[in-house]
Amino acid sequence: MILIIDDDIAIQTSLSLLFRKEGFAVRVADGPFDTVEVLAEETPELILLDMNFSVDTSGDDGLRLLRRIRELVPNMPVILITGWGSIDLAVEGMKAGAKDFITKPWQNDHLVQSVRTALNLAQTIPASLNRRKLDQQFRFDNIVGEDPNLLDILTTVGRVAPTNAPVLITGESGTGKELIAEAVHQNSRRQRQPFVKVNLGGISSTLFESELFGHVRGAFTDAKTDRVGRFELANKGSIFLDEIGDLDPGSQVKLLRVLQDRTFEPLGSSKSRTVDVRIICATNRNLEEMVSKGQFREDLFYRINLISVRLPALRERPGDIPLLVTYFVNNLKTIYGRPDLRVSPLALKWLKNLPLPGNIRQLKNGVERTVLLSSGDELQADDFERNLTQQASATALHRSAGDAAFQPSFPAVGSMTLEEMEYQMIQRAMTFHQNRVAKVARALGITRFALYRRLEKFGISYTNEE
Numbered sequence: 347m348i349l350i351i352d353d354d355i356a357i358q359t360s361l362s363l364l365f366r367k368e369g370f371a372v373r374v375a376d377g378p379f380d381t382v383e384v385l386a387e388e389t390p391e392l393i394l395l396d397m398n399f400s401v402d403t404s405g406d407d408g409l410r411l412l413r414r415i416r417e418l419v420p421n422m423p424v425i426l427i428t429g430w431g432s433i434d435l436a437v438e439g440m441k442a443g444a445k446d447f448i449t450k451p452w453q454n455d456h457l458v459q460s461v462r463t464a465l466n467l468a469q470t471i472p473a474s475l476n477r478r479k480l481d482q483q484f485r486f487d488n489i490v491g492e493d494p495n496l497l498d499i500l501t502t503v504g505r506v507a508p509t510n511a512p513v514l515i516t517g518e519s520g521t522g523k524e525l526i527a528e529a530v531h532q533n534s535r536r537q538r539q540p541f542v543k544v545n546l547g548g549i550s551s552t553l554f555e556s557e558l559f560g561h562v563r564g565a566f567t568d569a570k571t572d573r574v575g576r577f578e579l580a581n582k583g584s585i586f587l588d589e590i591g592d593l594d595p596g597s598q599v600k601l602l603r604v605l606q607d608r609t610f611e612p613l614g615s616s617k618s619r620t621v622d623v624r625i626i627c628a629t630n631r632n633l634e635e636m637v638s639k640g641q642f643r644e645d646l647f648y649r650i651n652l653i654s655v656r657l658p659a660l661r662e663r664p665g666d667i668p669l670l671v672t673y674f675v676n677n678l679k680t681i682y683g684r685p686d687l688r689v690s691p692l693a694l695k696w697l698k699n700l701p702l703p704g705n706i707r708q709l710k711n712g713v714e715r716t717v718l719l720s721s722g723d724e725l726q727a728d729d730f731e732r733n734l735t736q737q738a739s740a741t742a743l744h745r746s747a748g749d750a751a752f753q754p755s756f757p758a759v760g761s762m763t764l765e766e767m768e769y770q771m772i773q774r775a776m777t778f779h780q781n782r783v784a785k786v787a788r789a790l791g792i793t794r795f796a797l798y799r800r801l802e803k804f805g806i807s808y809t810n811e812e
């Protein structure tokens with residue numbers, strides 16, 4: 347049974363009709379008194395609570411009632427209904443333990459989805475599964491690892507993937523956030539629909555709207571044709587908003603609106619469009635800290651992190667390093683046609699103790715470099731040491747960048763790939779210009795956004811500057 351708490355008869359009726367049609371039993375309560383009475387008689391599966399249910403529109407009554415409900419039935423999922431004007435209230439409510447909030451006027455589909463998601467998530471959390479069980483039940487084919495922390499994460503992903511709950515994935519650069527985002531989509535009912543990735547760190551605030559919501563012809567000088575935005579492309583599927591911590595305040599508000607109402611208007615158009623998308627976000631920043639410093643909207647934070655998973659750094663799961671290396675080498679065997687390629691047991695042991703600040707991406711790139719530059723079939727610790735210890739090469743680069751006597755010379759043909767050279771040049775320019783992205787881009791003769799894309803690709807850390 348779903349309990350609807352609202353003193354507006356029109357809302358009571360429309361919500362009751364909606365949920366009865368969806369097959370739920372429904373009861374309604376006008377306010378605190380009725381609510382306590384209903385709760386004494388039976389236990390609902392979920393409560394829908396209008397925060398502005400009384401004439402007093404401050405919402406204090408709503409918050410007080412929410413707290414009372416939490417005392418009476420602590421684990422009961424509660425979804426709040428608020429007006430746009432009182433979204434702060436919803437945030438207060440989330441802090442007080444509500445599971446989700448919906449703004450008026452709501453989209454019926456979205457509200458029903460939110461209720462079903464909260465009900466699914468309210469079921470008892472199963473214990474973490476072992477790797478074999480996980481592989482039997484879900485599709486995690488390209489995610490290697492057996493660390494207990496990772497298995498917890500995969501269990502959570504398997505459990506929440508079929509719901510529509512937004513998922514926030516955090517973790518240092520290169521820890522596999524994108525891979526986990528793909529796994530959420532692959533294990534959901536939306537798996538045959540689009541998975542659209544957007545790197546918010548690489549989109550300027552001026553392009554944000556047109557990129558995400560699209561534009562109509564003539565919306566601005568260069569808009570020669572209509573353009574479909576990423577949200578529309580992701581309709582029925584999932585949208586992966588990477589680097590969400592990099593979003594400027596103006597864009598945060600625009601994003602909140604679409605996440606809230608599932609509606610938006612393309613630039614230059616006054617016609618609203620509605621989309622049905624699953625939201626998956628990732629960041630390597632500490633969003634809670636950003637919220638407390640006023641750099642990230644609290645309402646947006648609560649909107650995106652119904653479920654959050656934090657990926658461990660590779661140094662927190664060194665036991666997985668040999669598994670990862672073996673997996674990468676096995677893939678490269680096929681790619682480079684070297685069927686006898688393998689890694690010596692000593693090298694695997696040595697690799698386990700390597701500091702890898704760039705995490706799995708650094709390990710993967712380093713293994714590929716090692717495979718390319720070593721001719722033997724059995725890769726030794728020495729081979730990896732030469733190609734994988736970026737720390738050492740970064741220091742060497744730093745030295746050479748500031749050294750007037752340094753004579754630039756090209757590496758011998760065959761000793762380095764073009765991509766490797768590009769990587770080294772970017773690293774060197776970043777060191778030389780002390781990570782000032784605008785200067786580095788100028789020195790390399792590319793645009794800032796082209797540089798951001800490459801920094802992302804190579805997992806080189808940088809600070810955003812406008």
Ligand SMILES: Nc1ncnc2c1ncn2[C@@H]1O[C@H](COP(=O)(O)OP(=O)(O)OP(=O)(O)O)[C@@H](O)[C@H]1O
Nearest residue numbers: 488489490491518519520521522523524525706707
């Ligand atoms: N568990 C894993 N098993 C195998 N490969 C992995 C695993 N985790 C990550 N990788 C590989 O490491 C690389 C980096 O992963 P990914 O791009 O998902 O990291 P990320 O956390 O999203 O990084 P960033 O924050 O820099 O965007 C990718 O090539 C990915 O395929």
